[in-house]
Amino acid sequence: MFHFFLKRLWLLLCMVAACYExxxxxxxxxxxETTAAKGRANIIDSTVALKNSxxxxxxxxxxxxxxxxxxxxxxxxxxxxxxPNEQVYIPLKIIKGKAATAGTAEIVVTLLDNNNQLIATNxxxxxxxxxxxxxxxxxxxxxxxxxxxxxxxxxxxISNLGNKPQQVFVVFSIPQLTSENNFFEQTAVIDVRxxxxxxxxxWVEKSLLEKSQFTVNVAAMRSSEKxxxxxxxxxxxNVSSVKRYEDTQxxxxxxxxxxxxxxxxxxxxxxxxxxxQLMGSGDVDLPAGYLSVNGNIYKxxxxxQPLISNTYLAYHLExxxxxxxxxxxxxxxxxxxxxxxxxxxxxxLNNRFVAGFIDENFNLIEQDAFxxxxxxxxxxxxxxxxxxxxxxxxxxxxxxxxxxxxTHQVFGVEKAQFINNNWSLxxxxxxxxxxxxxxxKKQPSFALETQYNGSINNIRLSGNYYVSSDYFPGNRRGVVxxxxxxxxxxxxxxxxxxxxxxxxxxxxxxxxxxxxxTTTFRLDTGFTLPRxxxxxxxxxxxxxxxxxxxxxxxxxxxxxxxxxxxxxQHFNWLSPxxxxxxxxxxxEGLLKMSEKAKMYPQFKLNSIYSFKGFNASATYxxxxxxxxxxxxxxxxxxxxxxxxxLSISVATDHKFFSNKLMLRSGMAYLNDFVSGETPSxxxxxxxxxxxxxxxxxxxxxFRYSNNTFFQTNTxxxxxxxxxxxxxxxxxxxxxxxxxxxxxxxxxxSNNIFDEDDESAPDFLVTINKTTFKTNANGIIQxxxxxxxxxxxxxxxxxxxFAESTNCVINNYSNEVAIPLQQNGTLKGKxxxxxxxxxxKNFDFKTGGIICIITKNGQFIQRVVTNDEADFVAFLxxxxxxxxxxxxxxxxHTFCKEVTQSVQIQSGAITTIPDFxxxxxxxxxxxKKFGG
Numbered sequence: 022m023f024h025f026f027l028k029r030l031w032l033l034l035c036m037v038a039a040c041y042e043x044x045x046x047x048x049x050x051x052x053x054e055t056t057a058a059k060g061r062a063n064i065i066d067s068t069v070a071l072k073n074s075x076x077x078x079x080x081x082x083x084x085x086x087x088x089x090x091x092x093x094x095x096x097x098x099x100x101x102x103x104x105p106n107e108q109v110y111i112p113l114k115i116i117k118g119k120a121a122t123a124g125t126a127e128i129v130v131t132l133l134d135n136n137n138q139l140i141a142t143n144x145x146x147x148x149x150x151x152x153x154x155x156x157x158x159x160x161x162x163x164x165x166x167x168x169x170x171x172x173x174x175x176x177x178x179i180s181n182l183g184n185k186p187q188q189v190f191v192v193f194s195i196p197q198l199t200s201e202n203n204f205f206e207q208t209a210v211i212d213v214r215x216x217x218x219x220x221x222x223x224w225v226e227k228s229l230l231e232k233s234q235f236t237v238n239v240a241a242m243r244s245s246e247k248x249x250x251x252x253x254x255x256x257x258x259n260v261s262s263v264k265r266y267e268d269t270q271x272x273x274x275x276x277x278x279x280x281x282x283x284x285x286x287x288x289x290x291x292x293x294x295x296x297x298q299l300m301g302s303g304d305v306d307l308p309a310g311y312l313s314v315n316g317n318i319y320k321x322x323x324x325x326q327p328l329i330s331n332t333y334l335a336y337h338l339e340x341x342x343x344x345x346x347x348x349x350x351x352x353x354x355x356x357x358x359x360x361x362x363x364x365x366x367x368x369x370l371n372n373r374f375v376a377g378f379i380d381e382n383f384n385l386i387e388q389d390a391f392x393x394x395x396x397x398x399x400x401x402x403x404x405x406x407x408x409x410x411x412x413x414x415x416x417x418x419x420x421x422x423x424x425x426x427x428t429h430q431v432f433g434v435e436k437a438q439f440i441n442n443n444w445s446l447x448x449x450x451x452x453x454x455x456x457x458x459x460x461x462k463k464q465p466s467f468a469l470e471t472q473y474n475g476s477i478n479n480i481r482l483s484g485n486y487y488v489s490s491d492y493f494p495g496n497r498r499g500v501v502x503x504x505x506x507x508x509x510x511x512x513x514x515x516x517x518x519x520x521x522x523x524x525x526x527x528x529x530x531x532x533x534x535x536x537x538x539t540t541t542f543r544l545d546t547g548f549t550l551p552r553x554x555x556x557x558x559x560x561x562x563x564x565x566x567x568x569x570x571x572x573x574x575x576x577x578x579x580x581x582x583x584x585x586x587x588x589x590q591h592f593n594w595l596s597p598x599x600x601x602x603x604x605x606x607x608x609e610g611l612l613k614m615s616e617k618a619k620m621y622p623q624f625k626l627n628s629i630y631s632f633k634g635f636n637a638s639a640t641y642x643x644x645x646x647x648x649x650x651x652x653x654x655x656x657x658x659x660x661x662x663x664x665x666x667l668s669i670s671v672a673t674d675h676k677f678f679s680n681k682l683m684l685r686s687g688m689a690y691l692n693d694f695v696s697g698e699t700p701s702x703x704x705x706x707x708x709x710x711x712x713x714x715x716x717x718x719x720x721x722x723f724r725y726s727n728n729t730f731f732q733t734n735t736x737x738x739x740x741x742x743x744x745x746x747x748x749x750x751x752x753x754x755x756x757x758x759x760x761x762x763x764x765x766x767x768x769x770s771n772n773i774f775d776e777d778d779e780s781a782p783d784f785l786v787t788i789n790k791t792t793f794k795t796n797a798n799g800i801i802q803x804x805x806x807x808x809x810x811x812x813x814x815x816x817x818x819x820x821x822f823a824e825s826t827n828c829v830i831n832n833y834s835n836e837v838a839i840p841l842q843q844n845g846t847l848k849g850k851x852x853x854x855x856x857x858x859x860x861k862n863f864d865f866k867t868g869g870i871i872c873i874i875t876k877n878g879q880f881i882q883r884v885v886t887n888d889e890a891d892f893v894a895f896l897x898x899x900x901x902x903x904x905x906x907x908x909x910x911x912x913h914t915f916c917k918e919v920t921q922s923v924q925i926q927s928g929a930i931t932t933i934p935d936f937x938x939x940x941x942x943x944x945x946x947x948k949k950f951g952g
Contacts, residue, residue: 048075049103051132051141053113065091065115065147069130073103081134085113090121090149090184090213091128092862101132115147116862120214123151123185152183157241157251160218165260165785165792169230172222175237175255180216187211190242193221197235198228204679233267233791234258260785262796266757266806267750280304280313281749286717286742295322298742304752306805308833310338311752315346329385337754340366348379353451353468353495354418354431356397358382371408375401381423395423410439420494425532427457429494433468444475453493457531464531466493481508491529499528514551518561520544539569547589556594563587563608567648568615572655582615583648585623604629612644612661614651621661634675640668653695666693683707697726714745753807758833760803762786762813764795766821767840774838781841785816792816806830815839817895820846820928824897845925847874847894848932849903851886853914855940863913863940871906872936896925905936913941 052070073079083099094114103109115128126147132140160176181187193205211217221237229235234256241251283301290296297320305312313335320327333346342364350356362377381395403414414435421428433451440446453466468489475482484505491499503523510516520543527538547561565585572581587610594603606627611620623644630637645651645664654664672687684706691699701723709715719740726734764781765774774780780799785792788811793801808830815823821841828837851870867890874881874894881901884892904920921933 049073049079049081049132049140051130051143053130053143053145055145055147063117065117065128065145067113067115067128067130067145069111069113069143070108071101071103071111071132072108073105076105078105079103079134081132081140083111084131084133085115086129086131087115088122088126088128090118091126091147092116092118094861117147117149118862119152119182119184121149121184122213123149123183125149149184151185153185153187153243153248153250154182155187155189155241155243155250156180156182156216157239157253159239159253159255162253162255163792164255164257166225166257167260167794169225169259173225173257175221175239175257176218177239177241177253177255178216178218179211179241179251181211181213184213186213187243188245189217190247191219191221192240192242194238194240195229195235196238197232198226229257230259232259233264256790258792260792260794262794262800263802263804264791264793265804266753267791280751281747282744283747284742284744286740288738288740290736290738293322296320303747304749306752306757308758308805309756310336310754312336313752326384326386326388328383330383332385337752339754339756340368340370344377347385348377350377350379350397350399350418352399352401352416352418352431353433354397354420354429354453355496356381356399356418356420358394358396359385366406369407371404371406373401373403373406375399392421393423395421397421409437410445412437422494425457425530426459427455427494427532429453429455431495440475445473447472451489451493451495453490453495455492455494460531462531464492466490468493468495468497479509482506491527492531499526501525516549516559517546518548519546537569537571539571540567542566545589555597556592558593559591561589561591563589563610565646569648572648572652578616580615581648581651583651584613585646586610587623600632602629602631608646614661617661635671635673637671638669640666642666657694659694663694667691681709699723699725712746713748714743717742717744753805755807755809756833757805757807758830758835760788760806760811760828760830760835760837762793762801762803762837762839764799764801764815764823764839764841767842770840770842772838772840774840778840781821784818784821784841786839787814787816788812813837813839815841817844820844820895822895822897842897843928844895844897845927846930847896847901847903847923847925848930849892849936851890851905851936851938853938853940856942859942860940861913861942864911866911869909871909873904873906875902875904876900898925898927900924903933910938914938915941 050070050072053067054070055065055067069083079101080103081101083101085093085095085097085099087093087097092115094116095112099111101109101111113130126149128145128147129142130145131142134140156179158178158180160178164173164175166173175193177191179189179191188210189208191207193207195203205221205223207219207221209217209219237255237257239253239255240249242249281303284299286298288296288298299318300316302315303313305314315331315333315335316329317331318327318329329347331347333344333348335342335344342362344362344364346359348356348358348360348362356379358379358381360377360379362375364373364375366373377399379397379399380391381397382390382393397418397420399416399418401414401416403412405412412435416431416433416435418431419428420430431451431453433449435447435449437447438445449468449470451468453468455464455466456462457464466489468487470485470487472485473483482505485502486504487497487500487502489495489497489500493499501524503521505521507519508516509518522541522543524541525538526540528535542565544564545561547559549557549559563585565587566583568580568582570580572579587608590605590607592603592605594601596602604627606625608623608625610623612623613620621644623642623646625642625646626640628639643665644661645654650664651661654660668689668691670687670689672685674683674685676683684704686702686704688702689700691701701721703721704719706718707715708717717740720738722735722737724735763774764784764786766779766781767774768779769775769777780795780797782795782797782799784795784799786795786801787793788803791803793803795801810827810829812825813828814825815821820843822844823839823841826837826839828835849872851867853865868886868888870886870890870892872884872886872892874884874896876899881896882894884894886892901923902920903923905916907916907919910916916936916938918937921936923931923933925931
């Protein structure tokens with residue numbers, strides 16, 4: 022019994038001694054320190070400090086465990102040998118790859134002995150910034166629609182280049198689709214460093230099949246906030262053997278093209294006034310140029326015949342235009358009425374000439390009125406229209422004025438000149454000659470005007486000066502006008518300004534007795550201050566003086582004068598989110614009238630508030646600010662203190678049903694001494710279910726409480742109408758012809774279609790950017806194609822090709838032959854060569870590697886490898902060079918032999934040796950320090 026007890030005690034002591042020895046062997050300390058690598062944000066520099074505190078040597082290894090996206094350059098395991106009391110520092114370099122997941126990543130460093138027993142463990146935390154990089158690409162930027170009975174597939178690839186999964190929304194839209202719904206959305210979640218293909222399939226509507234080509238727009242957004250990260254346009258071509266020319270630029274904006282429209286409306290005002298209106302416009306393409314028509318027919322119950330205005334027919338041919346119908350020329354002496362006009366220009370539209378005749382009658386179908394209201398003849402010319410820095414023009418107008426019983430002639434010249442980068446000048450001069458029939462009086466006249474902009478010592482200057490003689494027959498007769506502006510920017514966003522305006526109006530006529538002279542002088546000066554908490558402000562002083570002798574029937578001496586001294590303040594506020602804004606303007610001062618001895622106060626407040634689609638404004642005025650306002654007081658036997666005016670208005674607009682229905686409504690209130698209290702309201706509704714047509718309804722109501730100046734106190738107006746967009750493309754002003762091309766297999770390579778050759782049915786041919794497919798006889802036709810030079814390119818197909826050629830279209834009928842010759846096939850491949858244990862971290866990519874094919878140093882084509890690392894090219898017979906585009910290789914890879922020469926034979930497949938892609942090797946340094 023005692024013997025058994027001693028054996029168990031001895032065993033226990035041995036176990037304690039063994040544990041003590043094992044513990045003594047494992048007294049190894051480990052500590053990990055990390056520092057950021059300078060200039061290399063994707064590399065983590067760490068140092069592992071090991072210290073053997075025991076009297077026994079230690080043998081083991083360090084194990085590095087990295088999360089996804091991280092990689093240890095030194096490998097996942099590093100052998101460690103420590104002598105007794107030895108201390109060693111082992112450097113670690115960790116690559117933080119692009120695939121590292123956003124957030125906090127933990128890198129674990131573990132020390133184990135040779136028996137895989139855990140000795141110590143440390144962890145390093147690394148913060149990974151969020152990367153939301155996304156990529157949108159079209160699988161096929163151009164899609165050929167060859168079968169109208171088949172659905173169309175539009176594919177785009179979205180790649181998540183960031184470091185967090187992304188919810189993606191892809192919206193496909195077809196601008197030229199006439200159905201109600203032309204927006205289609207797809208969604209998916211794409212993981213880190215992954216991509217996804219979105220396939221939008223739809224049946225092509227008849228309205229799209231009638232077009233030569235149309236566009237599918239794609240917009241890509243990420244996250245629930247739908248942040249846009251990419252958009253593109255995919256061109257779909259309806260491939261057929263016969264097509265009509267369509268300008269791709271005009272096709273892009275066809276949904277906004279409103280020339281071919283027709284609008285009809287009915288409007289009623291009260292119970293006895295009905296108005297019917299028909300408006301429309303359109304273009305008709307012709308073999309040479311095109312016709313455009315514009316019409317506006319207006320009829321009321323009280324009219325015996327309709328009123329036709331703004332109605333004309335115009336023929337456009339290249340840079341020339343002939344127009345007949347309602348014309349308007351807002352010249353210095355304006356002309357409006359029925360007439361005919363010719364316009365011409367050179368090819369670049371730099372020099373232009375216009376001449377015309379106008380019978381001054383507003384209604385196009387007015388009977389028995391030709392020349393009874395006078396007529397006019399005019400000519401205009403511009404030289405250097407495309408060069409605003411050096412532009413010259415002239416104009417001549419002859420007008421028979423039946424109302425004034427006179428004939429007038431005006432000749433004018435104009436010159437625009439940029440003197441330098443700071444100064445520009447525009448000069449106008451007009452000379453007039455009039456003959457007054459009643460008194461047989463001839464009267465010469467003139468008008469001069471100058472405008473300029475410039476700066477001196479950071480003072481911005483601009484001015485307009487005009488003077489015309491008393492009998493000048495233009496719009497501004499007997500006028501002297503001066504307008505001068507000064508502005509200077511000071512430090513800290515401060516600005517000072519001054520504006521001067523002076524006008525004197527004293528027209529004369531031998532037919533009428535005007536006996537009127539009115540002068541106005543206004544001086545504004547002030548300064549603006551920098552914005553403080555989104556508030557901008559400016560302060561100023563204004564002096565205003567107005568005199569006139571046009572009110573003889575109101576005052577004893579027939580002369581009135583007004584002098585006003587005003588302070589002005591202007592404030593504006595914009596909220597930080599830019600949704601709210603307020604504008605506030607205040608004017609207050611004193612007024613002195615010529616027939617009064619005392620000064621009168623005056624005050625005006627203007628305010629505007631905006632929020633999204635809501636707008637509100639309010640104006641309050643006390644005291645007259647102009648002579649016209651003051652004379653209205655005199656006409657009603659009121660004094661200056663009686664002038665009070667309050668105006669309040671609110672308006673809002675909203676859109677419904679995907680912006681197809683738009684409503685705008687508002688109310689207003691006006692209260693002044695003339696009309697009294699005048700409330701009003703309006704409603705505008707516009708409903709456009711498609712781009713082809715829309716309905717509209719406009720209604721307004723207002724009521725006058727004072728009917729001194731108005732026959733009815735309440736007015737209610739309603740207008741309803743319908744507008745249709747007839748569609749079509751923008752017409753061309755050039756000459757147009759038809760191109761017929763015959764595509765055939767030229768088996769004997771003589772470029773002539775003979776008995777040994779065959780027509781090539783169903784062969785694709787591209788003319789500029791439009792693709793055709795030949796019919797059973799190998800024929801394609803391109804109709805209404807503008808004169809010019811076009812590139813014809815047969816698409817490589819079944820080993821047959823044709824050299825790209827240019828065809829000049831200069832006749833109304835053009836024919837060309839496209840002989841096809843058999844080509845050769847080039848095949849190639851890339852492959853990687855590397856040792857996984859020694860190379861740097863790289864992105865293994867087989868698809869998307871670019872190869873450039875050249876011939877005698879000239880670029881031929883670019884081919885791209887597929888996901889299997891292969892590439893194929895179809896080439897005519899000849900010697901070529903194939904070169905790897907090194908910019909398309911992954912990072913840390915290279916190719917020693919980047920160029921290969923190859924000879925292509927007709928109808929043969931030539932395979933070149935593989936391009937070998939190698940990977941750069943890493944370097945690992947281990948430093949040991951004895952302790």
